[in-house]
Amino acid sequence: MNTIRIGAVSLAVAVLAACGGGSGGNARGVEVDGAWIRASIPGKDMTAGYMSLRNTGEAADELVGASLPAGVAERTEIHESVAVGDGSPATMGHGDHMSGTNGGSTPPVMEMRRVSRIELPEGKTVRLEPGGYHLMIFGVKEPLEAGRKVEVELRFRHAGTVTVTAEVRTG
């Protein structure tokens, strides 16, 4: 009997410790800072969102999804911008016989791709910023003007759903 009681007590302590983690208050283990959305240009219904994510928990987590209120935008994806085509013949756009002495100095082209998640190692800060990871926001219903505040719902594999307020800025 005694051993069972001890087991139950230490389990309770472990649960308390896990819940007491994120002192920032708005996330169990993930703190979100500096969220902003780029003001959209009239006639374009696409824009991007940025922020920094700090995993204050004791284990790795992942950002797996995000969304804006349905009245603001239709769909939000997680994207990554990457430099591609650095000197590869395919990007030259003419002929397929390279002399081989060119040195391959084609400037890299920035391209973005959808990713299913962003890994958040414990104790680390991962930034969503121009030229890197970002939230791609599609189907913006009306132009998002600077100064406006938009609620962004973030879904983490372990920390669950966290809602933050992002400010719309021009850059």
Ligand SMILES: [Cu+2]
């Ligand atoms: Cu994108």
